[in-house]
Amino acid sequence: xxxxxxxxFRSRQPILALGVAFLVWCGGSPAWARVADVSFSxxxxxxxxxxxELYTTGQYAQAAVVWQQAAKVYQxxxxxxxxxxxxxxxALAYQQLGNWSQANQAIATSxxxxxxxxxxxxxxxxxxxxWNNQGSLQFAQGQAEQALNSWQKATAAYTKAAxxxxxxxxxxxxxxxxxxLGLYRRAITTLNQANQTLQQQPxxxxxxxxxxxxxxxxxVGNLSQSQQVLQQSLKLAQELRxxxxxxxxxxxxxxxxxxxxxxxxxxxxxxxxxxxxxxxxTQLQAQLNQLSLLLETGDLNTAQALLPQINSHLANLPTSQxxxxxxxTLAQNLMRLHQAQPQKSQIAIPSxxxxxxxxxxxxxxxxxxxxxxAISYALGNLGGLYEQTQQxxxxxxxxxxxxxxxxxxxxxxISYRWQWQLGRLLQAQGNTEKAIAAYxxxxxxxxxxxxxxxxxxxxxxxxxxxxxxxxxxxxxxLLLQSNGTQPSxxxxxxxxxxxxxxxxxxxxxxxxxxxxDANRQIDQIVDEQDQTAAAIYPIILRDRLEVIxxxxxxxxxxxxxxxxxxxxxxxxxxxxxxLIEPDTFTEVQALSQKVYEWLVRPQLTALNASDxxxxxxxxxxxxxxxxxxALYDAxxxxxxxxxxxxxxxxxxxxIDPQPLQQQRLQALTxxxxxxxxxxxxxxxxxxEIEQITSEVSSQVLLNQDFxxxxxxxxxxxxxxxxxxxxxxxxxxxxxxxxxxxxWDKPINVNELNDxxxxxxxxxxxxxxxxxxxxxxxxxxxxRAALGIAGIAVRAGARSTLASLWSVDDQxxxxxxxxxxxxxxxxxxxxxxxxRQAQLSLLKNPNYAHPMYWSAYVLVGxxx
Numbered sequence: 001x002x003x004x005x006x007x008x009f010r011s012r013q014p015i016l017a018l019g020v021a022f023l024v025w026c027g028g029s030p031a032w033a034r035v036a037d038v039s040f041s042x043x044x045x046x047x048x049x050x051x052x053e054l055y056t057t058g059q060y061a062q063a064a065v066v067w068q069q070a071a072k073v074y075q076x077x078x079x080x081x082x083x084x085x086x087x088x089x090x091a092l093a094y095q096q097l098g099n100w101s102q103a104n105q106a107i108a109t110s111x112x113x114x115x116x117x118x119x120x121x122x123x124x125x126x127x128x129x130x131w132n133n134q135g136s137l138q139f140a141q142g143q144a145e146q147a148l149n150s151w152q153k154a155t156a157a158y159t160k161a162a163x164x165x166x167x168x169x170x171x172x173x174x175x176x177x178x179x180x181l182g183l184y185r186r187a188i189t190t191l192n193q194a195n196q197t198l199q200q201q202p203x204x205x206x207x208x209x210x211x212x213x214x215x216x217x218x219x220v221g222n223l224s225q226s227q228q229v230l231q232q233s234l235k236l237a238q239e240l241r242x243x244x245x246x247x248x249x250x251x252x253x254x255x256x257x258x259x260x261x262x263x264x265x266x267x268x269x270x271x272x273x274x275x276x277x278x279x280x281x282t283q284l285q286a287q288l289n290q291l292s293l294l295l296e297t298g299d300l301n302t303a304q305a306l307l308p309q310i311n312s313h314l315a316n317l318p319t320s321q322x323x324x325x326x327x328x329t330l331a332q333n334l335m336r337l338h339q340a341q342p343q344k345s346q347i348a349i350p351s352x353x354x355x356x357x358x359x360x361x362x363x364x365x366x367x368x369x370x371x372x373x374a375i376s377y378a379l380g381n382l383g384g385l386y387e388q389t390q391q392x393x394x395x396x397x398x399x400x401x402x403x404x405x406x407x408x409x410x411x412x413x414i415s416y417r418w419q420w421q422l423g424r425l426l427q428a429q430g431n432t433e434k435a436i437a438a439y440x441x442x443x444x445x446x447x448x449x450x451x452x453x454x455x456x457x458x459x460x461x462x463x464x465x466x467x468x469x470x471x472x473x474x475x476x477x478l479l480l481q482s483n484g485t486q487p488s489x490x491x492x493x494x495x496x497x498x499x500x501x502x503x504x505x506x507x508x509x510x511x512x513x514x515x516x517d518a519n520r521q522i523d524q525i526v527d528e529q530d531q532t533a534a535a536i537y538p539i540i541l542r543d544r545l546e547v548i549x550x551x552x553x554x555x556x557x558x559x560x561x562x563x564x565x566x567x568x569x570x571x572x573x574x575x576x577x578x579l580i581e582p583d584t585f586t587e588v589q590a591l592s593q594k595v596y597e598w599l600v601r602p603q604l605t606a607l608n609a610s611d612x613x614x615x616x617x618x619x620x621x622x623x624x625x626x627x628x629x630a631l632y633d634a635x636x637x638x639x640x641x642x643x644x645x646x647x648x649x650x651x652x653x654x655i656d657p658q659p660l661q662q663q664r665l666q667a668l669t670x671x672x673x674x675x676x677x678x679x680x681x682x683x684x685x686x687x688e689i690e691q692i693t694s695e696v697s698s699q700v701l702l703n704q705d706f707x708x709x710x711x712x713x714x715x716x717x718x719x720x721x722x723x724x725x726x727x728x729x730x731x732x733x734x735x736x737x738x739x740x741x742x743w744d745k746p747i748n749v750n751e752l753n754d755x756x757x758x759x760x761x762x763x764x765x766x767x768x769x770x771x772x773x774x775x776x777x778x779x780x781x782x783r784a785a786l787g788i789a790g791i792a793v794r795a796g797a798r799s800t801l802a803s804l805w806s807v808d809d810q811x812x813x814x815x816x817x818x819x820x821x822x823x824x825x826x827x828x829x830x831x832x833x834x835r836q837a838q839l840s841l842l843k844n845p846n847y848a849h850p851m852y853w854s855a856y857v858l859v860g861x862x863x
Contacts, residue, residue: 047073048086055093058321061370064093081126084113088130095137098372098409107134121161128157132170139177141410148177168197168209172216191216195229207236207245211252218256221735221750226256247277251286261734263297284313284326291333295340303337304347319365324374327362328381331355335388352389359385373414376405380418387425396425416445420471423478432478439475446471447501464506472502477541482560492548492556499539499620500652503789507650510735510790520654522616526552529657530829530863532613535649538599540565540621549603551610559602569782571595572622579630580805580851588850589632596631596640614645614831614862618652624785625777627804629838630854639850641838645831647862650789657798657861660721660768665824667692668714670701671726671773676741679728682774684809688726691817695824696722707744712755721768723756723797724816729775731787731802737778738787749787753794768861769830770797773816776806788859798861799830811852815841831862 051066067090074083087110094103107130114127135150151173158166171194178187191213198209214230217223230253237245254269267290274286287310294303310330317323334355341347350358359382366374383398403418423438446468476498479491487495522535531552539546545561545568575591578584600607600615607615617628628648629641640646669692671685689700699720701710706727715723729740739746747755756767772791777784785804792800801819803812815837822833834856841853 048082048089051086051089051093055089055096057318058324058371059319059369060093060096060321064090064097067093080113081123084110084130085126087113088126088133091137092133095140096373097370098411100141100410103137107137124157124161125163125166128154128161128163128166128170131157132166132173135170135173135177139173144177144181148174148181151177164197164201165205165209168194168201168212171197172212175216175220187220188222191220203236203240207233207240207242207249210236211245211249214249214256215252218252218259223256223260223736227253227260230256243276243278244282247273247282247286250276251282251289254286254289258293260736263293267293280313280316281322284310284317285322287313288326288329288333292329292336295333295336298340300337300340300347303333304349307334307349319368321369321371321374324362324366324369324371324378327358327365328377331358331362331381331385334358335385338388352385356382356385372405372409373411376402376409376411376414376418379405380414380421383418383425384421387421387428390428392425392429396422396429399425412445412449416442416449416471419445420474423474427474427478432481436475436478439471439478442471443475443498443501446505468505469502472498472505473539473541476539476546477543480539480541480546480558480560487558489555492558495539495546496537496548496556496652499537499618503618503620503651506786507790507793510733510786520657522618522649522652522654523550525654525657525863526550526616530614532611533616533862534607534610534612534614535616535618536599536603537618538620538623540568540623545598547599547602549606551606551612554610557603557606561598563598568598569622572626573782575630576625579627579854582849582851585849588630589634592630592632592639592850593634595626596633599628600631600633600640612644614647614829615640616647616649616862618649619785622782624648624789625782625804627850627854627857629835629857630850639842639854641835641842641854645829645835645862647831647858647860648789650793650859654798654861657863658768659829659863660823665696665722665820666718666720667696667698667722667724667820668701668711668718668720669693669698669724669726670706670711670742672703672706672728672741672743674703676728676743677746679741682726682728682809684813685726685774687810688773688813688816691813692724692820695817695820698724704743706742708742708747708751708755709744711742715756722771723767723769724771724773726773727775728806729772730778731775731784731791731804732778732781733783733786734778734781735790738790740772740775749791749794752791753796756795756797767795767797768799770795770800771816772800772802773812774806775803777804788857792859800859801830801834801856802859803855804857805851805855807855808847808852811841811847814844814847815853815856829863831858834858 047066047070051063051070054060054063054066067086071083071086071090074080074086087106091103091107091110094100094106110130111134114130115123131150131154135147135154138150139147151170154170155167155174158164158170171190175187175190175194178190194209194216195213198206198213201209210229210233214226214233217226217229230249234246234249234253237249250269250273254266254273257269258266270286270290270293274283274290277283277286287306291303291306291310294300294306314323314326314330317326334350337347337349338352341349359378362378363375363382366378379398380402383395383402386392386395386398399418399421403415403422406412406415406418419438419442423435423442426435426438476495479495479498480487526533526535533552535550537548537550539548542565543562545563547559547561549557551557571591571594575588575595578587578591615628617623619628628646629639631640632638633640633643636643669689671682671689673682673685675681686702689698689702692698693700699714699718701714714720725740727741730737732738735749738749740752741747756770770792777787788800788802788804791802818837818840819833822828822836823830826833826836828836838853838856841847847853
């Protein structure tokens with residue numbers, strides 16, 4: 001398994017991340033995704049080994065020629081085993097060149113030549129390599145299920161050949177396919193199996209294997225475990241005193257801690273990697289990582305000081321795929337440096353012309369390598385530079401050339417970028433109709449790539465807000481663009497569907513897995529099941545706020561608020577801060593009145609005419625951190641909760657919404673009142689549980705009895721319609737920081753998913769209501785409430801009641817008691833029960849401030 005060759009960075013430009021990620025995902029012997037196996041042995045001819053050297057340096061066309069000739073020679077000698085080996089390698093070279101039909105033919109011929117019942121270890125070895133490479137080829141063509149099957153066969157053959165390294169390689173590949181299929185738990189199990197295999201390897205093999213495993217764990221979101229495994233790899237590399245292995249693992253560690261939002265530690269690792277290594281390519285990659293991180297953190301002087309070293313190492317590299325992408329990465333970072341540089345700054349950076357020459361050289365080198373993917377990247381990036389300098393015609397021509405190449409090799413992961421770029425260029429030239437078509441193509445490519453690109457590729461995960469989200473929002477902006485008339489119903493529908501796709505992609509990105517089982521449109525529920533409800537869809541755009549309203553059995557309504565995203569989000573941030581502070585009545589009402597005027601006031605007449613009782617918000621972005629109940633109508637001097645019941649929905653669809661059965665409710669109630677794991681005790685929990693038990697039939701797990709195992713046992717033993725967890729917890733846009741606290745450990749969101757979904761999966765046993773009391777959104781995380789939507793969707797509950805911040809002990813107990821009393825004794829839905837409970841606190845002078853009663857939000861089914 002080859003040493004990782006990777007540049008990791010975060011870019012605000014739409015053309016960077018995947019170009020560099022290509023070095024890992026599709027380059028020679030990558031370290032994690034689609035790990036290929038370029039085969040050779042001690043008896044292999046010189047030409048086969050020459051092809052391997054060309055392949056590992058990214059010279060795929062030349063490698064293909066060498067292996068093609070070798071295959072013919074072996075055919076003439078009637079040496080089917082070595083012919084099969086050469087063809088297996090040839091398939092990989094064709095894959096990198098985008099010659100899919102030739103690649104498929106080569107691997108099929110290789111497998112046909114090989115006996116499926118290998119009689120000796122050498123035959124089993126070559127067979128294993130062929131199955132492994134077929135899996136790589138299938139996965140690259142989007143055939144994840146077939147790839148998984150091929151990699152499973154490779155594992156069996158590697159086992160027969162007693163090649164434990166190959167077993168590990170194929171297991172890591174299996175985990176990649178399982179992730180692409182949304183089989184998160186199976187992927188983790190497979191990776192753990194790979195880890196066990198690695199522990200039995202010699203130190204030299206274990207170093208690279210553990211690094212590959214650490215990279216894989218980073219991809220699936222297990223950052224803490226990734227760091228632990230990489231630290232083990234580093235320790236072994238240091239024992240071997242291997243500078244290149246040490247440098248490679250240091251770079252991987254930098255990538256992991258960077259995802260953990262620790263830029264200083266990442267920078268230190270990158271600097272150490274550059275200083276330890278003696279090879280220009282490794283030093284260059286580490287320094288490019290440093291450069292992007294320094295630009296991200298605003299340290300422009302240090303970034304500028306790195307440029308001479310980077311240029312020196314770049315000059316010393318032979319022409320290869322690595323060099324092409326290094327040029328592109330450097331050029332894009334220089335473009336970022338141009339954009340970030342203050343006007344009066346004295347930092348000397350290359351001119352636009354010099355950056356253009358850098359990219360033009362990358363184009364020529366990519367053409368020399370006959371690598372269509374690299375050519376497409378270089379051309380597309382050059383088009384991006386012309387976009388920056390507003391040379392629209394040249395930019396469009398280059399972008400279209402890049403797009404044709406990407407589509408010719410079925411590279412959707414780069415096609416979407418050039419489609420997006422083309423849309424921006426067409427819009428800049430005033431061609432709105434064609435711009436919408438280009439944007440739509442880009443979104444469709446992203447939809448096709450949803451699992452591979454959004455849920456798997458870590459670079460895109462890291463830069464989701466810069467690399468994926470703008471495509472959706474800019475399309476919506478075009479669809480709802482005002483030319484003095486209201487948008488058509490078709491455009492309103494498409495705008496909502498586009499944001500729905502974005503929210504689903506965001507959740508998949510959050511979980512690194514597919515996660516939405518919803519099956520009923522909110523429009524259908526409003527039209528058929530609850531005609532007293534209206535759905536409100538605010539959409540935050542760069543220069544304005546768009547709000548779409550769905551009223552029962554009526555066409556969509558719409559209004560626009562001319563406010564910049566910056567001003568809007570600043571208001572929301574100020575409101576959020578004041579909501580959790582006492583003695584801020586005036587500030588809260590003034591700020592929440594603004595949001596009320598933006599979201600609700602323009603549609604108030606229509607809401608009243610339709611006799612609406614419940615507002616269902618599908619919230620966007622930082623609006624998720626604001627409780628809609630606290631919006632304030634200054635004219636009526638009322639909060640929104642005094643006018644309507646309120647619910648939230650994570651998207652346009654819900655999980656089979658049904659009303660709660662009106663028999664005596666049964667609840668599984670668990671809580672912690674004592675301090676655990678650095679969290680203070682929650683003295684109100686026992687009182688809260690007592691009051692809940694007085695209203696509904698409850699099975700109680702308190703303190704020592706509330707362990708993850710005990711919770712799972714109770715969930716599995718009886719189908720409680722209500723699960724109430726009164727314990728510390730946190731919602732975050734980071735999956736590792738979204739958890740609830742049990743007595744024995746914090747339970748993260750994926751573990752909670754496994755725990756709650758282990759009950760029978762048919763709809764009759766779905767959790768009707770999951771209550772998360774005493775949890776809160778992570779401080780300073782603008783997208784923290786994404787974690788609430790994530791838990792709501794991931795747990796499979798029809799409804800989730802959660803708190804945006806940790807609320808006063810006694811007021812929480814009173815609210816929960818009233819909520820369950822309403823559910824148990826009244827013919828009301830869950831949204832109305834919550835409203836009545838919130839109003840009971842609002843009317844109490846001790847708890848009239850919104851900090852006490854507005855924190856709780858109902859997500860999902862409000863019936």
